[in-house]
Amino acid sequence: MALIVQKFGGTSVGSVERIKAVAHRVAKWRGAGYQAVVVPSAMAGETNRLIGLAREIQPSPDARELDVVAATGEQVTIGLLAMALQSLGVAAKSYTGAQVRVLTDSAHTKARILQIDEERLRADLEAGIVPVVAGFQGVDAAGSITTLGRGGSDTSAVALAAALKADECQIFTDVDGVYTTDPRIVPEARRLRSVTFEEMLEMSSLGSKVLQIRAVEFAGKYRVRLRVLSSLTAPDISIDEESASGTLITYEEDEKMEQAIISGVAFNRDEAKITVAGVPDRPGIAYAILGPIADANIDVDMIIQNASVAGHTDFSFTVHRNDYEKAMSIVRKVIPHIGAKDVIGDSKICKISMVGVGMRSHVGIASKMFRTLAEEGINIEMISTSEIKISVVVDEKYMELAVRVLHRAFALDQPQ
Amino acid sequence: MALIVQKFGGTSVGSVERIKAVAHRVAKWRGAGYQAVVVPSAMAGETNRLIGLAREIQPSPDARELDVVAATGEQVTIGLLAMALQSLGVAAKSYTGAQVRVLTDSAHTKARILQIDEERLRADLEAGIVPVVAGFQGVDAAGSITTLGRGGSDTSAVALAAALKADECQIFTDVDGVYTTDPRIVPEARRLRSVTFEEMLEMSSLGSKVLQIRAVEFAGKYRVRLRVLSSLTAPDISIDEESASGTLITYEEDEKMEQAIISGVAFNRDEAKITVAGVPDRPGIAYAILGPIADANIDVDMIIQNASVAGHTDFSFTVHRNDYEKAMSIVRKVIPHIGAKDVIGDSKICKISMVGVGMRSHVGIASKMFRTLAEEGINIEMISTSEIKISVVVDEKYMELAVRVLHRAFALDQPQ
Numbered sequence: 085m086a087l088i089v090q091k092f093g094g095t096s097v098g099s100v101e102r103i104k105a106v107a108h109r110v111a112k113w114r115g116a117g118y119q120a121v122v123v124p125s126a127m128a129g130e131t132n133r134l135i136g137l138a139r140e141i142q143p144s145p146d147a148r149e150l151d152v153v154a155a156t157g158e159q160v161t162i163g164l165l166a167m168a169l170q171s172l173g174v175a176a177k178s179y180t181g182a183q184v185r186v187l188t189d190s191a192h193t194k195a196r197i198l199q200i201d202e203e204r205l206r207a208d209l210e211a212g213i214v215p216v217v218a219g220f221q222g223v224d225a226a227g228s229i230t231t232l233g234r235g236g237s238d239t240s241a242v243a244l245a246a247a248l249k250a251d252e253c254q255i256f257t258d259v260d261g262v263y264t265t266d267p268r269i270v271p272e273a274r275r276l277r278s279v280t281f282e283e284m285l286e287m288s289s290l291g292s293k294v295l296q297i298r299a300v301e302f303a304g305k306y307r308v309r310l311r312v313l314s315s316l317t318a319p320d321i322s323i324d325e326e327s328a329s330g331t332l333i334t335y336e337e338d339e340k341m342e343q344a345i346i347s348g349v350a351f352n353r354d355e356a357k358i359t360v361a362g363v364p365d366r367p368g369i370a371y372a373i374l375g376p377i378a379d380a381n382i383d384v385d386m387i388i389q390n391a392s393v394a395g396h397t398d399f400s401f402t403v404h405r406n407d408y409e410k411a412m413s414i415v416r417k418v419i420p421h422i423g424a425k426d427v428i429g430d431s432k433i434c435k436i437s438m439v440g441v442g443m444r445s446h447v448g449i450a451s452k453m454f455r456t457l458a459e460e461g462i463n464i465e466m467i468s469t470s471e472i473k474i475s476v477v478v479d480e481k482y483m484e485l486a487v488r489v490l491h492r493a494f495a496l497d498q499p500q
Numbered sequence: 501m502a503l504i505v506q507k508f509g510g511t512s513v514g515s516v517e518r519i520k521a522v523a524h525r526v527a528k529w530r531g532a533g534y535q536a537v538v539v540p541s542a543m544a545g546e547t548n549r550l551i552g553l554a555r556e557i558q559p560s561p562d563a564r565e566l567d568v569v570a571a572t573g574e575q576v577t578i579g580l581l582a583m584a585l586q587s588l589g590v591a592a593k594s595y596t597g598a599q600v601r602v603l604t605d606s607a608h609t610k611a612r613i614l615q616i617d618e619e620r621l622r623a624d625l626e627a628g629i630v631p632v633v634a635g636f637q638g639v640d641a642a643g644s645i646t647t648l649g650r651g652g653s654d655t656s657a658v659a660l661a662a663a664l665k666a667d668e669c670q671i672f673t674d675v676d677g678v679y680t681t682d683p684r685i686v687p688e689a690r691r692l693r694s695v696t697f698e699e700m701l702e703m704s705s706l707g708s709k710v711l712q713i714r715a716v717e718f719a720g721k722y723r724v725r726l727r728v729l730s731s732l733t734a735p736d737i738s739i740d741e742e743s744a745s746g747t748l749i750t751y752e753e754d755e756k757m758e759q760a761i762i763s764g765v766a767f768n769r770d771e772a773k774i775t776v777a778g779v780p781d782r783p784g785i786a787y788a789i790l791g792p793i794a795d796a797n798i799d800v801d802m803i804i805q806n807a808s809v810a811g812h813t814d815f816s817f818t819v820h821r822n823d824y825e826k827a828m829s830i831v832r833k834v835i836p837h838i839g840a841k842d843v844i845g846d847s848k849i850c851k852i853s854m855v856g857v858g859m860r861s862h863v864g865i866a867s868k869m870f871r872t873l874a875e876e877g878i879n880i881e882m883i884s885t886s887e888i889k890i891s892v893v894v895d896e897k898y899m900e901l902a903v904r905v906l907h908r909a910f911a912l913d914q915p916q
Contacts, residue, residue: 100556134576140516141580142587149586152594153579156572160550163569164557170565171558178568182598183643227599 086251086323087119087209091219091241095258096315097161098128106315107168109256110214114174116321119209121248122176123219123241124165126157131220147192151221151231154193155181158218158237166216176214179204181221181229186240188222188230195222195230197239197302200247209248217244238299246306252323253303253310254330255295260314261331262287264496265349269487272497276347278332283347286439286473295333304335345442345449346494349487350473353434353480355385356408357466358415359400362425365392372422373399376414382407386435386468386475396425400466402477405431433465434483437475438490450474456493462486502667502739503535503625507635507657511674512731513577514544522731523584525672526630530590532737535625537664538592539635539657540581542573547636563608567637567647570609571597574634574653582632592630595620597637597645602656604638604646611638611646613655613718616663625664633660654715662722668739669719669726670746671711676730677747678703678710680912681765685903688913692763694748699763702855702889711749720751761858761865762910765903766889769850769896771801772824773882774831775816778841781808788838789815792830798823802851802884802891812841816882818893821847849881850899853891854906866890872909878902 090110097103106124113120125131134153138145145153162178169176181188184205188195205215219237222230232239238255245253260275262284267273279287281304285297295312303310310333313319319329363369370389377384386402403411408431415427443449453474457464462485466477478486491497506526513519522540529536541547550569554561578594585592597604600621604611621631635653638646648655654671661669676691678700683689695703697720701713710728719726726749729735735745779785786805793800802818819827824847831843859865869890873880878901882893894902907913 100553103557137516137576137580138583141519141583145583146586149579149582149594151579152582152596153576156575159572159575160553160569163565163567164553166565166568167554167557167561170562178565180568180645183645229596229599 085117085119087121087248088113088323089121089123089241089245089248089250089253090256091123091237091254092125092256092315093237093258094125094128094131096256097124097126097165100164103161103164104168106256107165107172107174109315110169111172111174112321114214118321120214121205121209121244121250122165122214122216123237123244124158124161124216125219125237126161130157130160148228151192151229154231155218155221155229158220162216162218169214169216174214175212176216177208178216178218180218181240182223182227184217186222186243188224188232190224190226190228190230192228192230194233195224197222197232197243200243202244202247205244205248235296235299238296239302242299242303242306242308242310245308246302251309253308255299255310255312256315257295257312258314258316259312260317260319260329261312262333263348265487265491266351269351269484270349270491270497273491274497274499276331278334279347280441281333281335282472283439283441284333286437286470287348287350300333303333307335309334346438346440346496347442348439348496349490349494350437350439351434351483351487353483354405355402355433355435355477356405356411356429356431357400357402357433357477358408358411359398359428360415360419360424360426361398361428362396363399364423365395365397369422370399373415373418374401376418377401377403377411380410380414382411382414386466386477388466388468402433402435402466430465432480433477434480435475435477436483436486436490437473438494439473441472443472443474452493453490456489457486460485460489501533501535503537503664504529504739505537505539505657505661505664505666505669506672507539507653507670508541508672508731509653509674510541510544510547512672513540513542513581516580519577519580520584522672523581523588523590525731526585527588527590528737530630534737536630537621537625537660537666538581538630538632539653539660540574540577540632541635541653542577546573546576564644567608567645570647571634571637571645574636578632578634585630585632590630591628592632593624594632594634596634597656598639598643600633602638602659604640604648606640606642606644606646608644608646610649611640613638613648613659616659618660618663621660621664648714651712651715654712655718658715658718658722658724658726661724662718667725669724671715671726671728672731673710673728674730674732675710675728676733676735676745677728678749679764681903681907682767685767685900686765686907686913689907690913690915692747694750695763696857697749697751698888699855699857700749702853702886703764703766716749719749723751725750762854762856762912763858764855764912765906765910766853766855767850767899767903769899770821771818771849771851771893772821772827772845772847773816773818773849773893774824774827775814775844776831776835776840776842777814777844778812779815780839781811781813785838786815789831789834790817792834793819793827796826796830798827798830802882802893804882804884818849818851818882846881848896849893850896851891851893852899852902852906853889854910855889857888859888859890868909869906872905873902876901876905
């Protein structure tokens with residue numbers, strides 16, 4: 085009997101009616117002979133409400149106590165969902181993270197899972213019971229309640245699937261899979277039957293946010309078969325490669341051998357660009373600029389330094405748009421000390437990336453991308469490449485146009 | 501250093517502002533040198549909201565899962581209260597029932613406490629930390645979350661005080677102590693400096709609901725010094741017999757030696773009276789009538805059978821008004837089998853009781869009570885007595901009048 089772990093996000097369990105709908109969905113898989121472990125998030129809005137209460141008490145609440153409060157969101161959902169399953173005649177039993185026991189480190193509000201005791205869950209499964217396990221939470225060695233941070237329920241589901249050696253971990257969300265790009269921008273965007281973990285990582289971090297990055301990494305590490313499915317439509321009750329709904333995230337490249345070079349076009353308009361112009365080209369400059377940025381806890385995404393001309397170079401990097409003003413003021417303070425000429429910032433940019441494992445063994449992708457953009461008069465401000473992606477920064481007003489023309493140029497609307 | 505356990509009800513922690521006020525109150529006791537363990541209820545309305553959600557899923561939800569959902573109410577409060585204490589510079593740490601470990605039986609939604617591991621709390625106290633423990637909840641031997649039923653937070657506080665051998669268990673509520681009767685009915689009603697456990701039990705069950713009966717019984721069994729205090733006013737920071745605020749519940753009769761005969765006038769209009777008239781006076785009749793009532797899970801309060809006249813007697817009992825119709829229909833089915841003449845019911849009654857341990861050694865209380873009521877033209881329908889109380893049933897329209905005249909007749913408005 086195949087075992088699946090099914091994770092439902094906050095919107096999927098956002099009301100009593102939707103919790104009942106999730107129970108019906110789980111009951112169908114049970115009826116088709118699957119063993120199931122269900123991992124719900126808190127009801128939509130509940131985690132924010134709880135954290136809001138805590139911040140009213142204290143603007144920077146103690147992390148241990150914040151976890152105690154925040155963890156109740158999922159605890160409510162597991163109880164309600166277990167009841168809903170029981171009312172459909174499906175034997176079910178709820179577990180908090182501590183009850184399972186999902187052992188984590190003690191990094192409250194962003195804990196990492198260390199170990200999962202799967203004995204109780206396995207005994208339930210053998211007895212025909214559906215365990216309903218609270219996502220997003222665990223317990224540390226001292227017995228304190230921990231949470232895994234935002235989106236941690238995906239990670240919980242993957243970790244449970246790994247511990248139970250489940251046949252598949254299904255993430256039900258409000259999209260029915262991973263698309264070649266955002267269908268709101270390109271109506272011809274096509275659902276991918278499968279993507280590799282690496283592609284998925286790039287797609288997540290670049291804007292097509294379907295899954296939490298940590299969950300995808302976790303699944304890759306433990307080789308958990310991960311599928312993204314819609315909680316709004318009625319997917320086929322199957323985990324078969326050919327007939328299953330959604331998008332399968334694979335970890336073996338072989339599985340992708342027949343696939344297209346490019347999987348999709350990702351984009352992100354949350355970034356801002358900072359360029360330090362006329363930097364003397366000598367050791368320690370990159371550190372002199374980025375050290376103070378890191379000290380201020382500002383994450384840096386792209387970093388580009390051009391070849392030196394006449395002993396000077398231009399040094400550019402991108403940060404989240406929310407950190408832009410802060411980063412600019414830090415850099416302005418630094419430039420007199422390093423003898424740079426100027427600092428130029430631009431927060432009206434966007435990043436567009438072609439993603440695909442096929443890119444590794446094929447030449448010409450980059451030139452085709454640049455030519456396509458040039459034909460539309462779109463100026464490229466920065467370029468960065470990795471083994472499986474090419475990213476460019478362009479003026480944000482061109483974002484939709486750029487995504488559409490690239491999607492068409494690489495024939496992503498055609499079946500794989 | 502004296503150790504106190506302080507329990508705050510749902511209204512006392514009903515908002516962020518009130519939680520902060522509770523923290524200030526606890527901080528004052530800490531500042532005065534007391535060690536404190538704090539036991540809050542869920543925020544007012546929260547438990548009802550959670551149970552309402554569960555009933556929307558399933559009208560009769562599984563008791564284990566209902567406890568999982570309901571227990572989150574107190575879990576939110578302990579986290580918020582610990583934060584509020586910390587923001588005042590008071591070291592504090594929250595514990596769920598399972599974390600303490602408050603071991604209970606497995607009777608979900610009405611579990612009984614079996615044992616409390618107090619080591620962690622004691623270690624905190626020694627380290628100067630205020631443990632904030634969730635009331636109302638525990639964990640069974642299998643690790644399932646349990647709740648103690650409505651008002652169970654009082655019981656949690658008393659049980660913790662017993663386990664920690666605390667110097668006093670303080671129940672903060674919206675009244676500032678136990679009164680000779682309800683001040684809304686008799687403005688001259690006076691706060692009692694102390695009452696015995698037995699009196700308190702009678703006062704609670706008869707309508708002056710300040711404390712949960714189970715908590716009072718528990719305190720009596722383990723000889724916990726229990727005090728009722730107001731969470732609205734500013735009680736004196738003292739547990740000294742003479743200067744402390746509120747009402748102390750004592751277990752030793754000696755402490756009451758100087759006190760008045762009568763402690764108070766309790767009343768209750770939640771009952772209804774059922775009389776089976778003309779019952780053949782033979783063995784087994786009481787069981788024949790009350791057996792089916794008990795089988796239907798209807799609680800019976802007063803039971804009275806008059807002396808037999810010509811081989812027939814009248815048999816009366818009272819039930820909660822909500823159970824009146826059901827009880828009447830059960831009795832109507834029974835009477836043909838036992839040869840009774842008729843069944844007469846009345847749901848427009850009330851019960852009024854004089855309560856006091858002094859009553860035991862004094863005669864004339866009953867006659868004075870009956871004369872006082874007769875002088876006002878109030879007809880007594882039923883009478884029942886115990887060692888420390890005399891209860892009468894009268895037409896409910898006389899309730900306020902009866903309470904006022906009895907309060908005056910026994911000079912309860914005069915200092916003890």
